[in-house]
Amino acid sequence: MAQTKVSIPVWSSQWVFIMAAVGSAVGLGNIWKFPYIAGDNGGGAFVLVYLACIVLIGLPILIAEISLGRAGKANPIQAMLNNALANKASKAWAGLGANGVAAGLLILSFYAVIAGLALAYFVKSVQGGFLAMDASEAQALFDSEVASPWVLGFWHSVFILLTVLIVARGVQAGLEKAINLMMPGLMLILLILLGYATMTGSFGQSVSFMFRPDFSQLTWNAVLVAMGHAFFTLSIGLGTMMAYGAYVGRKMSIVQASVWIVVMDTLIAIIAGLIVFSIVFANALEPGAGPGLLFQTLPIAFGQMAGGWFFGSLFFLLVVMAALSSSISLLEPAVSWVEQQGRLSRIQATALLGGLTWFVGLGTVLSFNYWESIYIFGERNIFGTLDFLTSSLMLPLGGLLIGVFAAWTWQKTKRKEVVRFSSQLAEGLFDMSLRYITPFAVLAVFAFNLALGWVCTLLILMIGVLVYLGYAWRCHQARVN
Numbered sequence: 471m472a473q474t475k476v477s478i479p480v481w482s483s484q485w486v487f488i489m490a491a492v493g494s495a496v497g498l499g500n501i502w503k504f505p506y507i508a509g510d511n512g513g514g515a516f517v518l519v520y521l522a523c524i525v526l527i528g529l530p531i532l533i534a535e536i537s538l539g540r541a542g543k544a545n546p547i548q549a550m551l552n553n554a555l556a557n558k559a560s561k562a563w564a565g566l567g568a569n570g571v572a573a574g575l576l577i578l579s580f581y582a583v584i585a586g587l588a589l590a591y592f593v594k595s596v597q598g599g600f601l602a603m604d605a606s607e608a609q610a611l612f613d614s615e616v617a618s619p620w621v622l623g624f625w626h627s628v629f630i631l632l633t634v635l636i637v638a639r640g641v642q643a644g645l646e647k648a649i650n651l652m653m654p655g656l657m658l659i660l661l662i663l664l665g666y667a668t669m670t671g672s673f674g675q676s677v678s679f680m681f682r683p684d685f686s687q688l689t690w691n692a693v694l695v696a697m698g699h700a701f702f703t704l705s706i707g708l709g710t711m712m713a714y715g716a717y718v719g720r721k722m723s724i725v726q727a728s729v730w731i732v733v734m735d736t737l738i739a740i741i742a743g744l745i746v747f748s749i750v751f752a753n754a755l756e757p758g759a760g761p762g763l764l765f766q767t768l769p770i771a772f773g774q775m776a777g778g779w780f781f782g783s784l785f786f787l788l789v790v791m792a793a794l795s796s797s798i799s800l801l802e803p804a805v806s807w808v809e810q811q812g813r814l815s816r817i818q819a820t821a822l823l824g825g826l827t828w829f830v831g832l833g834t835v836l837s838f839n840y841w842e843s844i845y846i847f848g849e850r851n852i853f854g855t856l857d858f859l860t861s862s863l864m865l866p867l868g869g870l871l872i873g874v875f876a877a878w879t880w881q882k883t884k885r886k887e888v889v890r891f892s893s894q895l896a897e898g899l900f901d902m903s904l905r906y907i908t909p910f911a912v913l914a915v916f917a918f919n920l921a922l923g924w925v926c927t928l929l930i931l932m933i934g935v936l937v938y939l940g941y942a943w944r945c946h947q948a949r950v951n
Contacts, residue, residue, distance in 0.1 A: 484722040489653045490799070491536075491714055491731045492738075494705045496656070497581075497796030500739040501789050504703070505746040506764070507695055512687030513679040517740070519693055523700035524736055527911050530903040531706050531869050533728045533889065534876035539715020540724065541888045545807035546570050546709035549716060550875075559879045566871045570709025571804045573864040575823065577708070578800040579830040580856050582633070583838075585793035586625030590615055591765065592786035595772065600782050603773030612765050616838040623835045627828060633797040634824035637805055638817045648798060652791050659788045660741050666781055667748035676747035680740070698866075698915045703735060705796070707868030709803040716806075724889055725896070745785075749775070764789070801827070830856075862919035870912045874938070877904035878945040909938055 481487040508516050541556075542549025546567030554563035594600065599611070616622055636648045667673050705711055718724065746768070753771040772782030801823060808819035833841070837853035846855040876885065891897040917930040 480719045481717050481722070484719075484727060487714065487718055487722060488727050488730045488734075491705075491711060491727065492734045493653055493795030494710050494714065494799030495703060495731060495735040495796075496738050497792050499699070499703045500735065501742045501764075501792050504699065504739040505743045507699060508680065508743055509747070509750075511689075511692035511695060512684055514681050514683035515685045515688040516692050516696055517680050517743075518683050519688065520696040520700055521736065523697045523911070524704075524732055526903060527697065527908050528700045528704045528706065529728060529732050530900055530908050531873050532704050532711060532731065533725060533900065534904060535706060535711040535872050536715035536718065536724050536728060537885065537889045538872065538876065538880075539712035540718045541884070542712070543716050545716070545810050546712040546803050547807050548810065549712055553875070553880065556884065557879055557881050559875075563871075563875060563879070566868060566875070567709055567712065567807075569864055569868050569871075570707060570712065571807055573860045573868065574708045574710060574800040575804050575827050576830070576856055576864075577860050578633070578797055579827050580834040580853055581793070581797060581800065582629045582827070582831050583622065583626045583834045583853075585790065585797065586627075586629040587615060587622065587765065588786055588789040588793060589629055590621070590625045591769070592783060592790055595769075595779065595782040595786050598779055600769045600773035600778060603769055605770055608767070608769045608773075611769065619835050619839050622838060623832065626831055626835055629794070629797070630824055630828045630831065632794060633801055634820050636794075636798050637801050637824075638820040648795075652795050656738075656788060656791045656795070659784050659791070660738065660745075663745045663781065663784060663788065664741055666777075667745045670748045670752035670775075672751035673744070673748045675751045676744050679747055679751075680743055694915055694918045697911055698861075698919070703739065704732065705799060707865040707872065708800065709868075710799040713803040713806050714799070725891060858919075862916075866912055866916040866919065870909060870916065873904050873908045873912065874941065877901065877909075878942050905942070910935065913938065 481490070508520075538553055539546070539549055542552040544552060547564050548567070550567040551561060551564040553559075554561055594611070603611070614621075667676065715724070718727075749768060749771045753774060768785070769782070772778040772785070775781070801820070804823050805816065805819045808814055808823065809816045814822065833852035834856065837844075837851040842851060844851055846852055850858055886897065889897075889900075891900065913931055913934040917927045917934060920927075920930055
């Protein structure tokens with residue numbers, strides 16, 4: 471495989487690129503996962519650590535990944551090969567792009583099942599299915615939805631089809647038009663729901679819960695959870711931002727765009743948390759309800775509150791739109807790679823990969839019912855295995871390697887030309903973070919996710935640190951010589 475820069479489209483404006491990247495980052499992680507993990511870990515102190523991790527870990531890797539995409543000017547696999555050859559590094563770096571592309575497809579396979587369930591709840595809410603619902607009815611509804619592979623499979627199929635139809639139309643006709651429609655709609659729904667949250671009588675309690683830190687409730691486990699979520703919420707390590715970076719024009723500022731992406735993604739997560747906790751506290755529900763907060767707790771609140779039909783429908787529409795904006799970015803890197811091989815058209819590539827992803831997703835559909843007790847990896851069923859493989863192994867590995875390549879393998883002069891910092895101070899902070907903060911933080915998350923106890927975690931972390939320091943020293947010596 472030689473160094474190749476194929477002819478690819480360019481975003482029509484920097485703002486469109488920012489919206490597309492924000493759409494990729496904003497998804498179930500913001501609307502579903504962030505509120506419940508904040509609730510599980512005590513609120514304010516967790517949020518404070520999360521914000522620090524976003525700035526120190528998420529932003530530098532995000533800048534690096536987008537920049538590598540612009541420098542490589544191709545799909546993630548070819549882009550990393552182009553960057554490796556341009557910097558006289560091993561062709562094995564193309565595996566970093568392949569890891570991201572594969573992770574994106576695997577995540578989409580089970581992401582579409584959860585998003586399909588949100589779509590089913592939206593339809594149920596529009597039909598008035600949550601009216602006067604109590605706890606037992608909410609549990610019964612959730613159980614009935616996931617117990618039937620036909621129902622779960624149907625909504626999974628609908629969501630995959632929507633994703634395929636958008637991606638097949640290309641960058642400007644598909645991705646840009648969808649983002650231009652969905653993101654303003656998502657923002658509008660968020661603001662409407664936030665306005666409602668201020669009138670629940672519990673908005674002040676929600677603000678206090680999220681922004682008044684109680685460090686007595688903060689554990690090392692919570693710190694690592696915050697670190698991991700900060701890393702994953704920005705779609706880092708998936709190849710998505712590298713693919714989107716390839717479409718960034720020469721006049722667009724990567725640093726400015728990255729800052730906007732981080733600010734907007736974080737703001738949406740915080741607003742979602744304020745909305746969810748206001749509804750939860752107003753209805754005397756438990757903020758630490760865990761993953762069931764979205765599907766098993768909120769329908770009770772919507773069923774009993776004034777205007778619950780309208781606001782419940784709006785909320786689940788918000789979840790669906792956020793999920794769809796992320797799903798198209800999960801499929802795009804793989805489609806761009808197949809399309810740029812020149813053997814299939816974009817429509818054919820999208821149909822093929824969408825069909826493959828749909829088929830793999832059937833394993834997750836069955837994991838909630840018929841195959842619930844069929845374990846693949848340890849005590850994890852198909853869904854659990856796919857989630858662990860991607861979230862705990864492939865994404866941390868991808869993010870770590872992006873940081874390593876940008877910090878040590880990428881020649882400073884070439885990196886400076888692509889990233890174009892506005893000041894030497896900003897460039898120095900970026901370089902320091904990539905070299906000395908980000909790798910050790912990601913290694914800690916990686917080791918914690920992989921290990922079963924603190925002894926194993928520390929052992930894996932020590933080995934990882936030694937390997938990293940060895941590679942850094944080797945790169946330093948090569949530059950000196």
